[in-house]
Amino acid sequence: MIRQIIILLTLLVVIGSCKAQDNSSNNIKKNKNMERTTEKFDSWKYYTHRENDDYEFKSYLKGKVRQFGGENGSNYFEYAKKDKELFGTYREYYNKSKTLKLIGKYYYNDFESGIWKEYDENGYLIAEYDQDAPYKNYPWEKVEKFVKEELKLDLFDKNVSIRRYVSDKTNIPVWVIHYKVGPNIVSIKINANTGEIIKKGTNPIIK
Structure with missing residues (x-):
């Protein structure tokens, strides 16, 4: 009887050890599949x-x-x-x-x-x-085309600036285009959900 108990305990230990090895193997495989970078700052x-x-x-x-x-x-x-x-x-x-x-x-x-x-x-x-997710309905490519073809502006011109944000009040994503015309700054706001111009204005440059 004692011999049978010893054999049974030995089998349980072996089975438990095998399961632990399987779990460890799965964790290693999971880590290997994770994206990793080795890039460092010099x-x-x-x-x-x-x-x-x-x-x-x-x-x-x-x-x-x-x-x-x-x-x-x-x-x-x-x-x-x-x-x-x-x-x-x-x-x-x-x-x-x-x-x-x-x-x-x-x-x-x-x-x-x-x-x-x-x-x-x-x-x-x-x-x-x-x-880019909030601006997928009116992405950068459409803004770029609008600025180049309709406004006839050079995006590398330092007098042309583009930014974007999601309004805290309305939760609407907005593109904002600023460019200089003579002594004035023209501002255009575009609703990135619809592509519609929601505001356009001209203000004098304050020196």
Whole structure:
């Protein structure tokens, strides 16, 4: 009887061990399927070359790059954009590990665009943010066409600016276009749900 009990206990231990190994194997497979980045901030280069609290340089792959941050435990930040391109890339890195925290596109005048990705300090993807979602009915491509073909404006002109926001009062996504005409600034607001111009006005430039 005692021998049978010992055999039974031994079998239970073996079965439990097999289940634990299976669970561990599943966790490993799950981790392998998770998106991970190994990108890190080059703090040595940054602190060696920076002037006046930031470091600016040109990169063949990134274009014109500006880096700053890192003081008093703050994260590191980077803005990079190639010449003759309207959109650049924003990166944020953790202070302690120097690993990539956040990456996404931005329009050179103001707004964030496309899918932004956030990673933990081990490099694993933890969140994605679709910055274009509120404006899907009247996306950037339509705004660009309107500005170029109807307003006849150059998007690289420093006197032309475009931004967007979701109204706190109405929850309506809005595009805002500003451009200079002589001594005045013209402002156009477009409802991004319908594509209709909801406001247009001209104001003198205050010097």
